[in-house]
């Protein structure tokens with residue numbers, strides 16, 4: 001059967017490194033609190049005037065295309081996951097498409113936050129399996145740092161979220177049984193306001209006002225406790241769902257690449273599944289939570305670092321704003 005296979009991955013991280021000590025100069029926090037609660041030691045913030053969501057995605061995409069060993073012109077569709085696009089309208093897919101010189105190629109934007117990349121990959125998988133496209137570029141890229149409340153009030157999310165981009169090239173594979181085995185997507189909109197950016201919103205009389213700015217509606221709001229409680233349940237469920245759908249046991253999993261939400265969440269899942277450190281990929285210590293970008297950045301690093309080999313069983317899993325969550329099981 002026709003399968004979709006990730007044939008190349010790439011990533012880009014802005015040069016500006018923000019340590020926990022740097023943040024403690026802006027808000028009332030400290031290195032030990034952040035490490036104990038989130039595992040994060042540093043993160044990257046974009047360089048204004050130099051980095052944009054498009055420019056970071058472009059660098060990640062070029063690396064993915066290079067690693068895939070294909071020509072850019074072979075890409076016949078783009079799926080771009082971001083909740084922090086360069087413009088309110090249009091989405092970021094077309095901006096990346098323009099920079100890649102792929103005028104005419106379709107470009108789709110996905111707004112499923114931390115689960116955006118898994119949702120995007122699932123769509124790519126369906127398009128490829130159906131025969132509609134052969135080679136799809138799937139991207140996750142975010143600039144969160146410009147929408148963080150860096151005062152004491154916003155410190156619980158300001159220390160977590162960060163900037164970066166990752167991309168993969170997905171191609172139809174007819175020759176072997178390797179590729180995406182299944183994807184599983186879920187959401188529960190009852191919790192939409194537990195992790196969200198309220199403004200700007202179209203359903204206000206005026207889309208942007210000074211009042212909204214003063215009230216902080218442009219900053220990311222997160223109910224950390226609610227997110228944590230739901231995340232640990234949903235991550236576990238959706239990983240098990242992927243394994244069960246393929247009649248596999250946890251012991252057959254070579255690598256779990258969880259969305260880098262919070263190291264404590266990943267460690268909880270690791271323990272619950274009984275996985276060793278080698279079976280779980282973590283880089284949140286270095287980069288923080290880059291929303292839709294964490295998984296493709298991790299894939300890119302894991303492949304380059306030899307953590308993923310041909311034939312390995314790899315599970316991607318994500319949870320975040322929406323709430324939305326999902327997983328993908330892959331035979332590499």
Ligand SMILES: CC(C)(COP(=O)(O)OP(=O)(O)OC[C@H]1O[C@@H](n2cnc3c(N)ncnc32)[C@H](O)[C@@H]1OP(=O)(O)O)[C@@H](O)C(=O)NCCC(=O)NCCS
Nearest residue numbers: 029030033037114155156159224225227228261262319320
């Ligand atoms: C955000 C999170 C780290 C907060 O940790 P917590 O143990 O729940 O902490 P609480 O919110 O209960 O706050 C405990 C105290 O620390 C304080 N605090 C919050 N952020 C702080 C910070 N950055 N530095 C220092 N103190 C902080 C709180 O004000 C509170 O103080 P108080 O006891 O005087 O009221 C935690 O809820 C979490 O990890 N949630 C999941 C977040 C996540 O994964 N998001 C990504 C989703 S994709």
